[in-house]
Amino acid sequence: MLGSIGPWSCTLFLRRSFDDIIVHTDINDTTGVVHYTVSYIVGEYGVVDPACHVELLDHQGVMVSHGTGLFGTLYIPEANLWWPRLTHPRPGYLYTLKVSLIDNDELLDVYRLCIGLRTLQWNSTTLLLNKKPIYLAGFGKHEDANLRGKGLDNALLVRDYNLMTWLGANSFRTSHYPYAEETLLIGGSRRFYGH
Helix, strand or coil, X not given: CCCCCCCCCCCCCCCEEEEEEXXXXXXXXXXXXXXXXXXXXXXXXXXXXXXXXXXXXXXCCCEEEEEECCEEEEEECXXXXXXXXXXXXXXXXXXXXXXXXXXXXXXXXXXXXXXXXXXEEEXXXXXXXXXXXXXCCEEECCCEECCCEECCCHHHHHHHHHHHHHXXXXXXXXXXXXXXXXXXXXXXXXXXXXX
């Protein structure tokens, strides 16, 4: 009934949809390197082998690299590397990885993932981000609140990032349980290193 209020659900059956997109980044001098692997779910009436097109877009939406196939490597000459706030004159640079599944010129699914080009290495005395020593100042963050419990809370998330900015932090610890993708995306766009 139109205009009724109450619980409802909507199920969408796609012939193909993404299951997972795995991205690993590296740098080679001034060239950024993006290794990607894509997997998809086969729907009930799906095609056997859709084409996979991958594009890497800069912050202005201009394509800087592209590839085809479910796995591959993209190279970005003179890449803008991702740095946390307070560590570089141009921190938080994000590219958009656009992945499309196509069958006979029909777009089956598309996913856009914001990624920062960076490497992390360490030895017994030093943490290296993009092959340079870095000092991380931050907090052990949790996804819970007194009123709502464990889970993603966008209002609380914005407040936490504002407080961490005010206190001069540039990182937060995420290693004790899996975080919502939105938490990491917002953190990256606000130039915080989640580790």
